[in-house]
Amino acid sequence: MTLRDISIGRLARDAGCKVQTIRYYEQIGLLPEPPRTAGNQRVYDKVHVKRLSFIRHSRELGFSLDAIRELLVLSDDPDQxxxxxxxxxxxxxxxxxxxxxxxxxxxxxxxxxxxxxxxxxxxxxxxxxxxxxxxxxxxxxxxxx
Amino acid sequence: MTLRDISIGRLARDAGCKVQTIRYYEQIGLLPEPPRTAGNQRVYDKVHVKRLSFIRHSRELGFSLDAIRELLVLSDDPDQxxxxxxxxxxxxxxxxxxxxxxxxxxxxxxxxxxxxxxxxxxxxxxxxxxxxxxxxxxxxxxxxx
DNA sequence: TCTTGAACCTATAGTGACTGTAGATATTAG
DNA sequence: CTAATATCTACAGTCACTATAGGTTCAAGA
The missing domain is CATH 1.20.5 (Single alpha-helices involved in coiled-coils or other helix-helix interfaces)
Structure with missing residues (x-):
């Protein structure tokens, strides 16, 4: 599998969540906005894959989205x-x-x-x-x- | 205590819930609308007290409002x-x-x-x-x- | 290549059970 | 009487999604 040029549907299926959920996470700033095709469709890469995976996994463990937001900020700084x-x-x-x-x-x-x-x-x-x-x-x- | 002429605030305090919650229950049809004063304030009696108590107790036991609705209908017919x-x-x-x-x-x-x-x-x-x-x-x- | 169905898009509202607030009116206590 | 408190309706927010309408884009199959 190529970890580039991933459609939202592909990303959702692989992450075991809904397309709407991904859009929701983007809306609330948890997932960064990806680049778009000329047809305005989102294109994800492995950075998004990893981030969504982190989010979904944390959700499965019952962490609130706010807690996850905090953890994501922390995880972006390995020296913290x-x-x-x-x-x-x-x-x-x-x-x-x-x-x-x-x-x-x-x-x-x-x-x-x-x-x-x-x-x-x-x-x-x-x-x-x-x-x-x-x-x-x-x-x-x-x-x- | 007189179980008539009860204000919404009194009812809420005695039931251990909020005034808004009582209004909410009325809105969704779980609690019947009570008569009003000339000043448009709700006036509850013991029937409401009992019903709200049933609802709150059921909620405390984790029953959903829909389940409670069902139970209330059933409880209104002792021969069922x-x-x-x-x-x-x-x-x-x-x-x-x-x-x-x-x-x-x-x-x-x-x-x-x-x-x-x-x-x-x-x-x-x-x-x-x-x-x-x-x-x-x-x-x-x-x-x- | 063309057609059609699937996937994608935004916008908006709904879910469940509350909860809060704004602005106005009514009531009550001092 | 006055001021504080309680009440009112209307509307929106909470949390984490979820669904749908109406329109556009893409991809598979003939």
Whole structure:
């Protein structure tokens, strides 16, 4: 494969993302604008390939686009100390740890609810009862399942 | 406390959510429109209190607004069989379980990365290397930390 | 070479669940 | 009464995409 003269479609397919996503990254300044053909079509080279790969990989690890932006700036300067990189990664890690804890707690609650449901009518439905139970408000945490 | 003549601010404070959120729920049809004062201010009663409580509690358990809409319709008819409620709850539970698994896997990856970082320069930063490493693409899953 | 379908383009709006703000009106406390 | 607070509608923003409309360019096949 030639790492030059790459169309946006090719780039997207190889990176496992959508053409729109690439355009989005360009719009928000994460990916530099590439040169164009006379027909106004984007032409990418290996620099873009590497950068998009970095972005996608970081996204897969759950880093926010802002964090990725920061990491990209850092990675462009090999002489920088990597303590900021370390900080960004560790911060993200602790967010993930926290989120797991919240979801685990949530899972327990849901399991309890589901287990208590014996079938039958709504009028006697334990799930609905729990949801309607005002005293249960504020006993839970997270909601981005 | 009187469960009538409740202002939106009172309702929001008691439900632990924002005034805007209540207006939003009204807009999307989840909360019925309440009567108004001559000064065009909303006036809620205990029916709204109960309904909002149901919604907030369900949200805290991570149910989507659409799922909550469905549950509300069901809860309004006590003679309905609760198998749909059961299905909605179980479906959500398995989503949570799945999400925990994905995040746990992600956590391991991040831990590995962070552990490999010895400090120093970006040029030798293991975290940056891993993110830039094309062969790691597609080995991960979730990103809503 | 010609034709047609696929790929590309920009612009704009939508997704889900909120959240914030501007500018105006109503209410309440001192 | 006055000033501060609460309420109102309208509209846009958040985050990370995602889809679509209408138009242009490119490439494959006959």
């Amino acid at each position: 100390p990597c303590e900021t990189v370390d900080r960004v990664a560790k911060s993200h890690l602790s967010e993930v740890v926290e989120k797991i804890a919240r979801l685990t707690s949530l899972k327990s609650e849901l399991e309890r609810m589901v287990k208590q449901c014996k079938g039958g009518r709504i009028g006697a439905c334990r799930i609905i009862e729990v949801l309607a139970d005002h005293s249960h408000a504020h006993c839970l945490t997270d909601h981005s399942a | 069989p609760c198998e749909t409620v059961d299905r909605v709850a179980k479906s959500h539970l398995s989503e949570v379980v799945e999400k925990i698994a994905r995040l746990t896997s992600l956590k391991s990856e991040l831990e590995r990365m962070v552990k490999q970082c010895k400090g120093g320069r970006i040029g030798a930063c293991r975290i940056i290397e891993v993110l830039a490493d094309h062969s790691h693409a597609h080995c991960l899953t979730d990103h809503s930390a």
